[in-house]
Structures are given as C-alpha cells and as structure tokens.
Amino acid sequence: MRIKKTGQALTVLLLLFAFGCSGAQQTVSPVASQSPASNTNTDAAGEAGDTAVQETSGTVDDLLVVANPTAAVVLVNKQYSLPEGYEPQDLVYPDVAFTFTEKIDKRMLRKEAADALEQLFAGASGDGIQLAGVSGYRSYDRQKTLFDNYVKKDGEEAARMYSAFPGTSEHQTGLAIDVTGADGKCAAEDCFAGTPEAGWLADHAWEYGYIIRYPEGKDSLTGYKYEPWHIRYVGKELAKELNEREITLDEYYNAVPVSEKR
Template sequence: MNQRMRKKRRRTTLWFALVCVIAVAAFMMIRYENSIASPPENTAEATNNPATEAPTGTPVPTDEPAQPSDEPTAPPAETTEPTPTNKPTEKPAKPTNKPTKAPAKDDSGIAVVAQPESIAALVNKQNKLPENYKPANLVYPDVPFTFKEKIDKRKMRKEAADALEDMFAGAKKDNIYLAGVSAYRSHATQKSLFERYVKKDGLEKAKTYSAFPGTSEHETGLAIDVSGSDGKCAASDCFGGTPEAEWLADHAAEYGFIIRYPDGKESITGYKYEPWHLRYVGTDISTEIAEKGITLEEYFNAVPVSK
C-alpha cells in the first residue's frame, strides 16, 4: 500500500513539473511573438549606421559657425622660389685697368691719384700719390741687379715682379742680358734723392730728370730702371742705342711694360728721354701704347705736363 502511494505521488510530481515546463515555454513563445509584431522604436540617434535615403527639401544647417579664436594666427611661411621676370639679365661690365675715380687736388693744386693701387694709375708732375701711400704686396723679383744687397730698391709689386722675371727670361733667349738698377722707392727716399739733385744742379734742372716726392713712379712699385748686366751706362744717356735698350724698345710691351719717357715726348711727359725707365701697366695698355707710339698721358687724354 505504501509502495503504491509512493508511485502515485511520483507521477503527480512529474506531471506537475511537465505542466510547469509547458507553461513556461508557452509564456516565452507569447513574449517572442509580441516583440516581432510590435514596430521598432526610433533609435536613429543611437545607431551608428548612416541613413540610406537621400534628404529631401532644402537642407538646414545644424552646425553653428565657428567662433573666432583669440589666439594669434601664425603668418604664412615665406617662399624662397624666385619671382619670374621677363626682363633680360644685364651683362656684367667689361673689366678695365683704367682708373675710374676722378682725382682730387691737394693744397698745392696738384691732383691726388684716386686709385693709386691701379696698375694703370697715371702718376706725373700733375698727379701725385696720396700722403703716406705705400704699395701692397711688394716682393723681390728673381732677376739680377747691379748690386747684391736685398734692399727696398730691389722690390716691386708682385704682378710687376712676375712680368719682369718673364721679360728678363725672354731677353736671355735672345742673348740679351739685363739687370735691375732701381725699382721701388719710399716717399722718404725719393725726398732725400730729389733734394740731393736740387743741391747739385738746382731746382729747374733737377725737375727735368727727377720727380718731386709723391710724383715719382718708383713710389708705386710698378717702375724700374734697367741696364745691361755689366751695369755700364746704368740710368745714363749712353744706355740709349745699346742692344739692351733696343731690345726693350721692341719687346717690353709684350710683357706689359712701356718706355715711360720716350724720345721726343718731353713736352708731354715733363721728363727728358729715359730709355732705361720702364713702367708696368699690363699687356692690354702696353700693346696699345706701343702700337700707337703714344705716352701714358696721351693714352688717358691727359693735359700735357708742359701746359
């Protein structure tokens, strides 16, 4: 009897559990069907998917204009690209050895050379060097002189010294042997020399063969007195007509030198004929002067010294 009661109670429990399961399943199915049948709520604001339909009507802007910033705006970077131009590029001026500045005059009325460093500077009785002028780059040319000492009067400016070495070498090939007599002189040396000549021969005569201090080409470092290697007729009238003097007259211009005080030009240069006195001016000017048979004064269209 008790066993039968236990079986009955077990079946009742199973049926009750089955009914509960069926009831729960039915309830869940009903909820699911209701959720499908109901329209979805508007969740456009919460979704990240873009709308697929094109907007209709006039679009209304929703963003407010940006407010100006109080912070300074950095300026735009400058460009380094060149600005194009239709103007033709100017050609550089052709270099020239001629001085370009007009000379000023000192208290004595003598013009002061404006560009004393120019190899073409005109230095004469009407054009003097500036006070205390001393040429730069003075060197000893590697040529024989009539004396052995290495003193100032052996020196020349570098460009003139180089040309002198070439000229002496060219003369040697023609069996002409030259020697230097006197090149650079300081202002003090020229002053002492001129005063000695004045004391010896008087002022007027001294001025015909010696320069007043400041007006001597020897002070430029571009002039030199030359003789034969034996030193005979050095800086003397007898040098004219010697093989050395004739060779210089014919070939000095090839090396940039001129016979500064030629024969027959005393009224223009202010000095008597000095075949031994050479002046370096560069080959362009020396060639033109030699071809035309003119002086440095005439080359520059300067007023003759005698006028």
C-alpha cells in the first residue's frame, strides 16, 4: 500500500507540472506574436509624440528625398525634396473662384485638398469673407522656369527667400495653394498681410485642415519670408495640433533650421 500511495503521489505531481508548463506557454505566446513594426507607420506622423520622423529614400544634390510624397503630412522644404519626376495622380479642379478663368495646371489640387478648400471657401463666405485662388499645383518644369527667372531678376540668394528650388516646392505636392481676396488685389503680395482675408485665414484655416505654411517670425525655421496667402493642406488632425502648439510643419518634424540649407 505504501508503494502504491507513493506512485499515486508521483503521478499527481507529474500532472501538475505538465499543466503548469502548459499554462506558462499560453501566457507568453501572445507576446511572442506581436509585430515590432506596429509603431513604425509615419503616415499618421507623430500622433502620440511631440515630434515626428520624415521618412526618406536617399539623397540628391545634398537634399533628402522623401519616401512618402503622397502623404498629406509630407514635409517638403529646403532640406527635403520630392522624388525626381513626381506628379500627383489625383489632381482635380476645386469648385471655387480663382483670379483667372482658364482651366490650367495652377487651378488644380489633389482631390482631398480640393474638397477641403471648397469647404474652407464656403466657411469664409459664411463669415462675410470672399476668397479667390491664385496658384495651386505647379509642375517641376514650371517651378524651374519661375525660379530661374527670379534668380535672373533678384539674384539667387534673394530668390531663395521667396521661391523654392525646383523639386522642393510645396506647390508640386498638389497640397498647397496661394489665395487672395475676391477682388484679386494684393495676390501673393506683401500687402495681403493685414487684410480681413488674411486675418480670417490665420484664425480659421486650421479648422479645414489647412495651415499658414510660412507664418510671421518663423522665416529662420521655414527658410521663407512671411506668406499669409500660402496655405497648405495637412489634414484636420495635424492642422489642429500645429495651431494649438503654434509651431510650423518644420518644427513638428524637428527639422534643422532650413535657413542653413538651400
């Protein structure tokens, strides 16, 4: 009997050990199945942090080439360039007033930005502000022509303060547009600052997913002088965050002061 009891006890202990090991395996297996890539999506840049990371795919002419040119939150500036030959595939004509009537390239924007622009213009109109588009999408070739002309007129150093080097223009993304008042006065000119239209944009553009891309007093960070007429679509979530924190897109990506770049 003593030997039988000892054998039964040993059997129980072995069973308990087996179930215990099985339980331990069930506990750790979910952890092992987690993917380390779950936090690497930068298209929703910086949702949980103070700054975001701009993914790049290489360099050209000492500029970093962005890897996500189609993302609404993409950073394009004097440090980051669009890929060679980039052209948005979803350009449309927004149903808003422009300072001209022709259906040409600079009247177009990417679909998401165009839809948001229509809402922005409607919101402004509801507040008694009448806006008009001046210049939206701009191809690489068109930007090169403009930049070269500005360099001939004012010299390269001065031109770089108000015109983008080809491949680094926000207009090429199809997400940026210059706007003015319905009368067309002060279109893309310094006199636009201080107008009711400029004031409305500064106060309300973010509500529609747009930001004043080159705000006053930030030229050492953006590399461009104050342009109250130049608005850039980044989506409502990011526009709200940038507005609340009073920072530029460059600061959001913790980019180096672009005045040191092109």
